[in-house]
Amino acid sequence: MAKSQALQTNLDIDYVIVYRFAKKEKTKAIAQFEKLVEALSSVGLQTEVRNGDSHSVLLFARVASDEHLYGEVYRSRVRDWIHGVRAAAPPKETRDALDAEPLYEAERLRIIYQLITNPISEGGAGITPKEGEWKNVESIFALHDHAYNKDWIRKWTSSYFLKTEDLDEIRNRLGEKIAFYFAFTQSYFTFLVFPAVFGAAAWLFFGHFSALYGIVSCLWCTVFTEWWKHQEVDLGVRWGVRGVSRIEHKRKNFKHEHITTDPITGEKVGIFPVKVRLQRQLLQVPFALAAASLLGALIATCFGIEVFISEVYSGPLKTVLVFIPTGILTTTMPVLTGLLTKFATQLTDYENYETHAAYETALTQKIFVLNFITSYLPIFLTAFIYVPFGNIIVPYLDVFSLTVRPFAEHEKQLQAPGTSWTINPDRLRKQVIYFTVTAQIVNLGMELIVPYLKRRGFSKLKQMQSERAARNGGTSPAPSINDPPEDAAFLKRVREEADLAVYDVTADLREMVLQFGYLSLFSVVWPLTGVSFLINDWLELRADAIKICVEMQRPTPWRADTIGPWLDSLSFLTWLGSITTAALVYLFSNDGLGPDGTPSSICAWALLLTIFLSEHVFFVVRFGIRIAISKLSSPGLQKEHRERFLVRKQYFEENLQDLQKLPKMKEIGEEITRESLEEDARKSSLRESTAEERFWGRQRGWKETASVGKDLIQRADVETSVEGKKEL
C-alpha cells in the first residue's frame, strides 16, 4: 500500500487502542490484554491486533454490527430527550429514528468512545485509560480523516471569514466542544473588525488615551460578551446540544465519605458532605493569595530591576544588562506557574467534586487566577504603581543595585538622579505593545513550531535508540518488521499518530479569553491592539486547524453547549475593563502626565469618582444591552420554538381526545318547561330538601334564568307588584 493510499483510508477502524506493557510483567500484561479484548467484544466491538512501537501493541476496534451501534445511538438519544436536550422522543423503531435523523460522524465516534470507556454498570466496557487496572491502556484515539483534513485546511486558508456551515462541518467531525471553540474565536474575529477599524482611526486622529476610544471599546466588549451568550444558545439549538451540560457525568475519582441509600432512587450512593467541600474550597483563598504574592513578588522584582537598570543605572553594558529581568522571568516563570498549576490541580482533586463539569469549572477558575496574574500584573504595575508613585518608589530601587554592581564603574552610576528623575511615559505603551504584538506572535509560533520540533526530536531519538539497539545485538527490532507488506504503510501512519500529543481545547480557549482581556483592559493605551489581534486571530484560527490535523491525535468528540467557565472570565474582564479604562484615561489623558501635567497632582477623589461613574454607567448599559439582545430572535431559537410547539400539539391531541365526548350544559337546559318546574317545586316542598337544593331549584336551565333576569331588570325602578312576588 503506497503512502498516499495509507492516508486515504482508515480501513473502517473506529478506534485505535495503544496497549503498552512493561518489560518485567509480561504474564500479567498478557492476562490483562486478554481481558481488554474480551471486554471490548462484550460490548459489540470487533478487534484486530498489530505490533506497535517497542513494548506496545496496537489494538484496532470497530463496531461489529450496525444494529448494535444503532441501539446505542437510540439509547443516547432517549437519554437526551429525557434530560430535555431534545424536544421530542425519538420514534420507537430504532431504524426509523436513524433514518429520520442520520448519525453524524462525531456522534458515532462519541458513542463508541463512551461504549469503550463507560462503566460496565452503564453498559460500557469500563476501560479507563491509564487508570487502575487499565493503566497499560496508554491511549484510545480515532484515526485522522486525512482527506477531510486536507480539504478543511485548504478551504480555511483561502477564505477571510468562516461561515456557519464551516462550523457545522467541524461540529460534525470533531464534536460540539471543539466546534464551540472555533465558533467563539470566529465570532470574536468578526467582532474584532470594528475595534480594529475604530482603533486605527483613534490612533490616527484622537491622540493617546482618548476617552472616546475608551467608551467605545468598553461598549464593544460588553456587546460582544452579551452577544456571544445569545449566540451560544443559538448554536446549542442548531447543533441539538442545548442543555447537555445538565447531563451530569460522575467523576471516577470522586471519593465518598460514607454510603447511604438514596431515598429517591433506592440505590447505594457515596456521599461527600457539602460542608466539608465548602471548607476545603476556602483553601482557595490562601491559595490565590499565595499565588498572587509569589507571582507578584517575582514580577515586581523583575520589574524593579528593569526600571532600575533602564532608568537609574548609567554604567556600562546597560543595553545588555537590561535583559537580566527578562531572563529571570522567562526562566523562573514557567517553573513557578507549572508548580502552581500542579498545586491548583491537587487542590481541585482535594475538593473532591462529584461531576466532571464541577471539577472543570473549579480548575478553570484557579487557572484563570494564575493566568490573570502572569498576563496582566506587569501592566497593572506600570500603570497604577510606577506612574503615580514612581517618584516615591524609584529612589528605593537601589536595593537592586546588587544585580549590576559588578558592572558599575563607580557608585554614582548606581544612584538615582534625584529630583531630576521623571517617569518614562512611554514605558506603558511599550509594554502593552509587547504583550499584544510580540507575545502573541511568539505564542503563535510556539504553538506550531514547538510541537513540530518535539515530534522531530522524538522520532530522531527513537531512530537513534533503535540504531543503538541494533548495534548492541538487535534485541529491539523495528516494530514494523512483522507488518504484512500490504498494511505496512498504513501501520506506519498509525504508529505516527499514536505518538502525537492529545489536543486540549481549553488551552486554546484560555488563550483567546486572555487576549480579549488585553483588549478590554488596556487597549486604550494603544488603540492599534485591535488591528494586531485581528491579524493574529485570522492566523490563529488556521494555525489551530493545522495543529489539530497535523500535530495532534484526532480529538475525541465531546458535546458542549457553552464555552463553560470561560464565559464568566469574559464577563469579569469586561467589567474590570470598565474600571481600568476609566482609570487609565483619567491618569494618562494628558500624555501620561495626569490631567494637570504632572502625575503628582492627580486628584484621588476625581480618579475614584471617574472609576465609580464609569463602572455604574457600565452596569446600566450592560443591563440595557442584555435586554436589547434578549429580544433578538435567531434561527436557532425559532427552530427550538417550532419543535416545542409541534411536540406540544401532538401531546395535546393525543391526551385530550377523550375529553371531547363530555356533554355540554346547553343540551340540558333546553327541554325544561314551566310545568316540569312547578312539578319539581311541589316535590321539593313535599320531601325534606337541603338549602342548596332549594336555592338551585328555583331556575332550571339558562332560559329560565334569563327570563327571570329580564323580569328583574325591567322591574327595577318600578314599584314592587304582588305579581312579581308570586312569580319568584
Add this chain to the structure above:
Amino acid sequence: MAKSQALQTNLDIDYVIVYRFAKKEKTKAIAQFEKLVEALSSVGLQTEVRNGDSHSVLLFARVASDEHLYGEVYRSRVRDWIHGVRAAAPPKETRDALDAEPLYEAERLRIIYQLITNPISEGGAGITPKEGEWKNVESIFALHDHAYNKDWIRKWTSSYFLKTEDLDEIRNRLGEKIAFYFAFTQSYFTFLVFPAVFGAAAWLFFGHFSALYGIVSCLWCTVFTEWWKHQEVDLGVRWGVRGVSRIEHKRKNFKHEHITTDPITGEKVGIFPVKVRLQRQLLQVPFALAAASLLGALIATCFGIEVFISEVYSGPLKTVLVFIPTGILTTTMPVLTGLLTKFATQLTDYENYETHAAYETALTQKIFVLNFITSYLPIFLTAFIYVPFGNIIVPYLDVFSLTVRPFAEHEKQLQAPGTSWTINPDRLRKQVIYFTVTAQIVNLGMELIVPYLKRRGFSKLKQMQSERAARNGGTSPAPSINDPPEDAAFLKRVREEADLAVYDVTADLREMVLQFGYLSLFSVVWPLTGVSFLINDWLELRADAIKICVEMQRPTPWRADTIGPWLDSLSFLTWLGSITTAALVYLFSNDGLGPDGTPSSICAWALLLTIFLSEHVFFVVRFGIRIAISKLSSPGLQKEHRERFLVRKQYFEENLQDLQKLPKMKEIGEEITRESLEEDARKSSLRESTAEERFWGRQRGWKETASVGKDLIQRADVETSVEGKKEL
C-alpha cells in the same frame, strides 16, 4: 335563615357575577344578560339569578356536572405537564388522575374562573368583566368561606410564627400568588428577628452609626435576599407551580401592527415589531427623569421650607408653622403620585406588551421608581445634601421666607444666624424614626381603618339614598324586598360582599419591599429599625389576613412561582444599601459630624474609597453567599428530584425494552475455530477482496485477537523468528 347560618354556607355557589345595567338601556341590557347566561351555560355552568342592589342583578353560577369540571382540570394539568410545570403526564383516565391528586379549592376556583373568562377559542365563555360587550359585568367573585376565615384569623392571632402548613392552607384557599406574598412576609418577619436583636444591642452598646452594625446589616440583607430566591424555588416545587410563569397569557388589549402567518404554528398572529416597542420603552427615561424632577422638586421645596422654619425662622407661631411643609406634602403628594401612576399605566399600555407577565413587570418597574423617590428621597436629601452642604445651602433658604413672612414680627426673624449656624445632627435620626415607626403605624392603620370607614360611609350613603327615594315616592325599593324569606339573610350577605373592594396583592408586596428598603438603606442611622419592623410585621401579617377576610371580596386565586419583579427591587435595594450604609457610616460615624468633628472636613476621596470598597466587598460576599445557598438542599428540590427520577426511570423502561433483544458480540466470537479461519483466509485470497475485508479478516473473534496479542507481547525484545512471521 338566621344570619349566622347565612355565614355558614355558600350554597354550592362557585361564583357570583354582578350584572349592573343603566336605567336608559334596559332592552340592550336584557339582551346582553340573556347572552351572558347562555354563554355560561355553554361551558357547563348552572345559573340562578337574584335581585341585586339598585340597577344590578346577582347571577350565581356553579359547575353543573363534576364530569365537566374534571375535564377542565385534566386539560389544565396536561397543559402544565407540557410546559414542564409537572414532571409526569397525568394518568390518561380523568377519574384516576383526580383520585391520585385531588383538586384543592384554589385550583377549582381558578379553573372555573378561567372557564368563565377565557376566550371562546380556548374553551371558555369569553366573559371579560368591564370590557367591551361585557362592560355591564361589574365583577365576578367567589363567596368568602366564613368558617375558614374565622379559623384562620383565630389561629394566626394566637401564634408568633407561622408554619409552612399555615402557608399551605392559604395556598389551598387563596391560590399561590397570595400565598407567595404571605410566605415572603413570613420569611422576612422570621429573618427580622436577627436585625431586631442585633440592632437593639448595637443601639445600646455600639453608639450611633456603628460600622459593625452597618456590615452586619448589609450581610443580613444579602443573605435574606439570596435565601428568599432559594426559598421561592422550594415553595414553587412544594406547591407544584414551579415554571408556571413560563406559561404565557396573552393580553386582550395587545394591539398588533400587522398580521402574519406564524411559520411555526400556521396560525394568523398579530405582530408588534420589537424595534418599535424598544423605541417606546425609551420614553421611560424621560418619564423617570420627569417624575424624579417633579417629585424631587416638591420634596426638596418642602424640605427647604421645613429647614428654614425650624432652623432659621425665629418669629412667633414657629411650632405651628413648622407643619406647613408636612401639610403641603400630604395634600399635594397623593395627587401628584396619582397622576404619575396614571401616566405610568398609560405609558405601559402604550408600550403594548403581548403577555400579562411582561406588562406587569414593566408597570411594576415604573411604580417602583415612583415609590423609591417618594419613600427615600427625603432621607437622601438630609443625609447627603443637608449635612455635607448645609452650611452652603442654608443661607440661601431665605427664598422660603415668603411662606412665613406674614407671621414674622421683623426682618431679623427671617434671616439666617450667619456663621453661628450649625447643622442639626438629630434631624436625620428623627426623619428615619418618622419613616420607620410613625409612617408604618399610620400605614397599617390606613390599611385597616380607611376601607372600614369607606364601607361604613358607603352603606350609610346608600341607606340615605333609599330613604330619600322612599320620601320622594318610593321609586327605588330596597333590593331585598323581593327576596324569598329563607334566602334573605344569605342574599343580604352576598350584596354586602359584592360591595367590597378587590384585593390587590402587589400593593401589599410593594409595601413590604419598600419597608425592606429602609432597613437596607438607612437602618445604620437608627439600629432599632429592625425592632420596629418586627413588631409592625407581626401585626401586618394579621392585619392583611383580616383585610382579606373582612374588607375585601374573596380574591380570585391565581398561580405564581415567584414574587415577580419585586425580587429585582429587593436585589437592587440590597446593593444600594451597601453604598448608602458605607457612606452614612463614613459621614456620621463621629455623631453626625464627620470623622474630624465637623462636616466640612469630610474627605471626598476617603468617602468615595469607602463606598467603592464597600460595594465591591459586597459583590464578592454576595457571590459567596449565592454559592453557599445554592448548595443547600431543600425538601422541595428533593421532591422535584425524586419526581423527575421516577419519570425518567419509567420512560427509560418503556422506551428501551426493545433494545435488550439485540445480540451481544460475545456470542459471535465463541465458536470460531482455527479451521474456519483458514477456510476464510483461503476464500478471501481466491476472490477479490477490499483492503478493509483483508485487514479485518486476519483475526476472527476476540480469542484470536487475544492469542495473537499474547504472541506479540511475548515476542517483544526477542528476535524475530520465521515462525512468528508464518503465524501472522
